[in-house]
Amino acid sequence: MESEIEILASKLRGKIVIPSDTDYNDSRRVYNGMIDKHPRLIVMCMDVADVIASVNFGRENSLLVAIRGGGHNGGGLGVCDDGLVIDLSGIKFVRVDTSDNTVRVGGGNLWGEVDHATHPFGLAIPAGIISTTGVGGLTLGGGVGHLSRKYGLTIDNLLEADMVLADGSFVTVSAKQNSDLFWAIRGGGGNFGIVTSFKFQAHKVKTVFGGPTLWPIEKTEEIMKWYQDFISNAPDELNGFIATLIIPGAPFPEHLHNKQFCGIVWCYTGDMAKAKEAFKPILAMNPLFEHVGEMPYPSVQTLFDGLFPHGMQWYWRADFFNELGPELGKQHLKFGSKIPTPLSQMHLYPISGAASRVGAEDTAWAYRDANYCGVIVGVDPDPANTDKITTWCKEYWEALHPYSSGGAYSNFMMDEGQERVQASYKHNYNRLTKIKKQYDPDNLFRVNQNIKPN
Ligand SMILES: Cc1cc2nc3c(=O)[nH]c(=O)nc-3n(C[C@H](O)[C@H](O)[C@H](O)COP(=O)(O)OP(=O)(O)OC[C@H]3O[C@@H](n4cnc5c(N)ncnc54)[C@H](O)[C@@H]3O)c2cc1C
Numbered sequence: 001m002e003s004e005i006e007i008l009a010s011k012l013r014g015k016i017v018i019p020s021d022t023d024y025n026d027s028r029r030v031y032n033g034m035i036d037k038h039p040r041l042i043v044m045c046m047d048v049a050d051v052i053a054s055v056n057f058g059r060e061n062s063l064l065v066a067i068r069g070g071g072h073n074g075g076g077l078g079v080c081d082d083g084l085v086i087d088l089s090g091i092k093f094v095r096v097d098t099s100d101n102t103v104r105v106g107g108g109n110l111w112g113e114v115d116h117a118t119h120p121f122g123l124a125i126p127a128g129i130i131s132t133t134g135v136g137g138l139t140l141g142g143g144v145g146h147l148s149r150k151y152g153l154t155i156d157n158l159l160e161a162d163m164v165l166a167d168g169s170f171v172t173v174s175a176k177q178n179s180d181l182f183w184a185i186r187g188g189g190g191n192f193g194i195v196t197s198f199k200f201q202a203h204k205v206k207t208v209f210g211g212p213t214l215w216p217i218e219k220t221e222e223i224m225k226w227y228q229d230f231i232s233n234a235p236d237e238l239n240g241f242i243a244t245l246i247i248p249g250a251p252f253p254e255h256l257h258n259k260q261f262c263g264i265v266w267c268y269t270g271d272m273a274k275a276k277e278a279f280k281p282i283l284a285m286n287p288l289f290e291h292v293g294e295m296p297y298p299s300v301q302t303l304f305d306g307l308f309p310h311g312m313q314w315y316w317r318a319d320f321f322n323e324l325g326p327e328l329g330k331q332h333l334k335f336g337s338k339i340p341t342p343l344s345q346m347h348l349y350p351i352s353g354a355a356s357r358v359g360a361e362d363t364a365w366a367y368r369d370a371n372y373c374g375v376i377v378g379v380d381p382d383p384a385n386t387d388k389i390t391t392w393c394k395e396y397w398e399a400l401h402p403y404s405s406g407g408a409y410s411n412f413m414m415d416e417g418q419e420r421v422q423a424s425y426k427h428n429y430n431r432l433t434k435i436k437k438q439y440d441p442d443n444l445f446r447v448n449q450n451i452k453p454n
């Protein structure tokens with residue numbers, strides 16, 4: 001293999017990292033500190049040519065191939081044992097086209113870099129709620145965040161993508177070109193090829209009004225019931241995800257530290273002159289703590305970055321829910337009251353407004369009719385607490401799952417087996433397997449929530 005690696009190196013602008021290199025350990029690390037995989041080589045790609053050479057190398061040498069965008073995936077799908085990691089972190093660029101408010105983004109960019117580049121133009125692309133997440137994985141899985149109710153999921157704003165396929169060929173996909181692939185990558189993850197560049201529709205979002213409101217955990221059932229009614233009647237401009245959480249410390253006031261809460265994080269993108277009026281019914285619910293106000297969009301996107309640095313232990317479980325009925329409220333109270341570590345949380349993101357007006361077969365993302373996208377994360381810096389966070393997360397999930405819509409958002413899952421992957425794509429799974437067979441018949445791209453060729 002050594003001589004093959006030397007030949008590959010001669011074709012690249014980027015470099016290859018192998019186990020004997022001093023930067024090997026840093027290069028193989030991903031965001032989730034629970035993941036400890038040892039690839040045979042990592043190719044730090046700098047351009048499309050590097051990606052093509054790497055894909056051909058992986059295929060010709062029958063290597064397991066992992067694609068790494070931002071490296072944030074909970075299940076550690078950006079790295080693999082004893083295989084090839086195609087790292088895209090060197091393929092970064094953001095170009096804003098003000099003639100039509102579209103934005104070109106590299107396959108290896110992080111969302112914070114995109115927000116930084118679009119904000120001076122008063123533009124934003126719907127993404128997630130943490131700025132260190134990769135554009136690649138988040139987009140290809142769907143993309144749920146503060147702007148979902150107003151402008152849809154991230155994939156609803158994807159116009160075009162450049163891709164390297166399993167046979168090493170390069171294609172551009174859009175509604176007009178290779179439209180089957182364009183359909184599949186909007187939710188189907190990295191199953192179909194490596195995206196080297198994305199083109200998004202951006203929207204006029206510069207200043208938002210938002211932030212957290214907190215109630216004592218004992219009020220969880222009441223607040224969830226109120227939230228369900230409120231958010232389903234709210235204007236699309238108002239987004240809020242509900243959570244059970246602990247306030248770990250600063251910057252929150254001391255009297256809140258290390259206590260459990262039911263919280264909602266809001267983001268309003270309407271007319272700022274009307275924001276206070278829009279928040280009146282929220283504040284009428286008498287939160288114990290509120291910190292809502294006007295802020296630049298990149299600030300709401302980075303509110304939680306400081307709490308969640310790289311390298312902590314993360315255990316994930318997820319499901320969609322059609323409703324938040326009283327039985328669910330009871331379970332949230334029960335498990336929210338025994339959150340095991342200060343950073344462990346449960347979130348429910350609304351899939352309503354614009355995100356719910358896209359047809360359930362229009363993209364690979366199948367749960368447009370589920371009103372809530374739920375996720376439970378056990379998080380802690382100390383590996384000694386791994387069992388504690390994992391047990392809580394699994395038990396919480398098991399208590400909620402009977403009330404769920406059946407499947408989960410693929411970006412919130414760990415390695416949970418084929419049935420769960422199928423449940424997450426529901427009615428779209430069969431079509432996905434056929435497209436997979438056409439473009440990746442040997443399942444070269446299988447370090448993902450895998451759609452089997454059929
Ligand atoms: C702290 C945190 C907060 C999060 N918040 C949100 C949120 O608000 N909303 C939301 O929707 N999700 C959220 N997520 C989940 C996130 O969408 C997934 O973890 C996603 O997989 C991350 O993408 P990545 O590129 O960073 O991951 P990676 O680990 O690099 O890759 C994940 C998967 O995507 C594939 N992939 C990545 N880039 C490419 C590419 N360019 N071409 C082809 N395949 C590619 C990889 O093969 C792999 O299977 C969050 C995750 C974390 C850790």
